[in-house]
Amino acid sequence: MSLSAAPPSSSLSFSSSISSSNKHHFINPHITFPHRFLIRCAVRSVTTSAPQKKKIWKQGEYPGDVAGSDRNKNRRTPIKNIKKKMDRKKNLNAWVSTVTESLSDSIENKQWQRALQVFEMLKEQPFYQPKAGTYMKLIVLLGRSGQPQHARNLFNMMIEEGLEPTAELYTALLAAYCRSNIIDEAFKILEQMKTLPLCQPDVYTYSILIKACVDASRFDLVESLYEQMAERSITPNTVTQNTVLAGYGKVGKFDLMEKVLLGMLDSSTSKPDVWTMNTILGLFGNMGQVETMERWYEKFRNFGIEPETRTFNILIGAYGKKKMYDKMSTVMEYMRKLSFPWTTSTYNNVIEAFSDVGDAKNMEYTFDQMRGEGMKADTKTFCCLIRGYANAGLFHKVISMVELAGKLEIPENTSFHNAVIYACAKADDLMEMERVYNRMKDKQCRADETTFSMMVEAYKKEGMNDKVYDLEQEKELMMSPSRALVV
Template sequence: MAAPFQLSFSSSFLPSPLPTTAKSAAAPPLRRFHVLCSAASSTSDLPKKKHWKAGEYPAQIQTSTTQLPKRRTPIKNIKKKLDNKNNAKAWVNTVTESLSDAIDKKQWLRALQVFEMLKAQPFYRPKEGTYMKLIVLLGRCGQPGQACQLFDEMLQEGLEPTAQLYTALLGACCRSNLIDKAFFFLEQMKALPHCQPDVYTYSILIKACVDATRFDLLESLYDEMSERWITPNTVTQNIVLSGYGKAGRYEDMEKVLTRMLESETSIPDVWTMNTIISLFGNDGQIEMMERWYEKFRDFGIEPETRTFNILIGAYGKKRMYDKMSSVMEHMRRLSFPWTTSTYNNVIEAFSDVGDAKHMEYTFDQMRTEGIRADTKTFCCLIRGYANAGLFHKVISSVQLAGRLEIPENTSFFNAVLHACSKAQDLMEMERVFKRMKDKLCRPDSTTYSIMMDAYRKEGMSDKVYDLEQEMQGMIAKTESEDDVGDIEDTSPDVNQVLSV
């Protein structure tokens, strides 16, 4: 057994530098990132650019002005398959593929619309897998009400619920912080012989409690798991470990680590390592992050791509570009690929300080290497250009996101609202806010904070008051959705499930 693992914050271990590599002529793209070593360039002397015109966001996409990289001609057999697929006239293939495409692109509203079209066809038969994918999608897109309604429709179609379907529904509630509703579904599961909760069900609930700092519920969940002979696994313990760390409860975090070392089912792994170093990295405690990185290595835990991405993100936030570049070189030397998260961390580092030059250079290299950008990529780009005062490039970034079909979530709209506020364009900010609501994307506290700050700077106290009232209404609506009494009107009760 490994030596006792002590979580001591007065450790005698000296922070060990991360491994670096010598210059190599074999990897020229790698050395290009040595621009990261220089301090973020000042953008104060950049020429002022014309702001967007009224109503220009969302601008109409002109596909002819910016050409995307051409795809290579497919080989003969693949091209033949694609031609056959494109020539197919069957309505069945079209609807099912459209549904799959909408789910893959996380377009929940379009997915529901296509699903309604599918149900209207004579060949339609309800399938558990289809409902599972849709419920998971709705949960990820912050639509727990739609997930509950879909679950109810599934029961009406004669499908029997399963533990997996209930866990997906429970997870959809947890993602929107509807903990009471999640516990309500847990009680339903326990009342059904074939839908008993498992370790994954409890892990999702535990994560929701941790995220909401409801640590008082953790012990009761652990006790309930013990009564049901369900042993917490490493994933469950890592969730609790992360929650205690974020809350600054280091003594409780040490107890969890000790239990993990004494257990045979929840021993520390690379995720444990990632959890600990990310806690210190996000808190800006670089020396402690490096120290624990070396400690976990001494325990025989090898890093992975995510581990290095955590280190890169932490160094980037502290503007330690030398070490950020060193980790990226180390990844190349060990044949770890640079991923979307890797590039996002570098782009975010330059975005925060408005270094448009290096941010743009990194994004160009990302696309050159064929790494797919995601919503966070464009959030960072939009904020970075706004911080640099390059508002015309905010528009081009939004247009490019549209061409690449990047999902527009709350964070995306918040980034555009931030740009409007920076440009002092309140009319455009209101248009973006309206579009956000039209897209059924729920505003959060950051959304209202950005807008209220913009109105305060202009002395528009009446607008600030209206937003405060609207925000309170949103909070009240969320609380009403979390009320168990309302749940019984819109979701299946135990008797209804048993009768199916």
């Protein structure tokens, strides 16, 4: 983020501080004028009258003598010293605010490298005091940025500084490994938590670990975690059950999914909610089973569960993928009628629907309407636009979208780079594709399965088998758990 110019108020406060400091020299007569007047009188009396016996003054009695002068100076000195101390304190407070605000901005903008740099600067300052809350925010940021080893280093640093770990901090570290699919390390952290009386795992710890196992299709581990929870009298909540529900659905285990759902209906602690509804609708919508999605929508409504904005966005996305534009428009009109706002996700789903078929005209119209309503575009918006222009063969507009994303400071994550790589492969521009991939690595943006599959397919199309071999070796090295720990 570029630094903006200082506001006009800063110059105003500066001028006022000058005038306040000048007061001591020009406005206060008790400090300056009497002193000079008494000295002139003393000199005049010596030169005009006969010599007299020198009077011995008591200490501090005569305000014009050296002792009195020194005393007056000493009387003014504390005022100056206090002002200097206040200025130093003001500057110090300004520096504290600048560093802490910079750290907060880096965390909020998900700039993990900059956040670590600013944090190192903060630690070197004399006013620094370690706080568990700061470490928590940084560990969560690093976990979400795919940097579990940095999160571990930070956790160890926190302990070295004398802060006591908590269950929440351990859970944040465990989540960092889970997000990078390093499940073995996550289980080690779980076992460590069990040995610490004040850091016992709770339902949130188990829910995060269960989600990681579900995402990795390790349903055998899911069952063992459920057993551990039962032994510890930890009851799965609705979030946990929704996670498992979605996992079973993604791998097509609909019988187990239905079993979990029926259990939720009979439970008093994990009743189905709108998230359950959205999970089921999103599952069948993504699979293109629109009729099944619609039936479940009616069932949940009969359960007394009311839809929300995300529910309608799921329906719009599902209809868009099936090119059912009439139903897509109907849902959008229904949202307006019920005063549900159109969100960024609403527009993204419509843009994506036109992007998939390379309908640049309607895609542009939707994007213009989105910006006209003051809706902020995000990374997915530009991913859809880039892919849409690539599908339409308008590669010059792909470049324009990449430039616009840079101007708007859109976060360039793995999905964004994948969209650009997709466009390069679509245009058979393999040199540019390699440059994008190298830039991705320079920014320490982790490649995924989609990245490698698109590039391998592009190389195979051109018969570049040596490139395919090198890329597969790089993928194997990058995706291995040992490599993930040192990234």
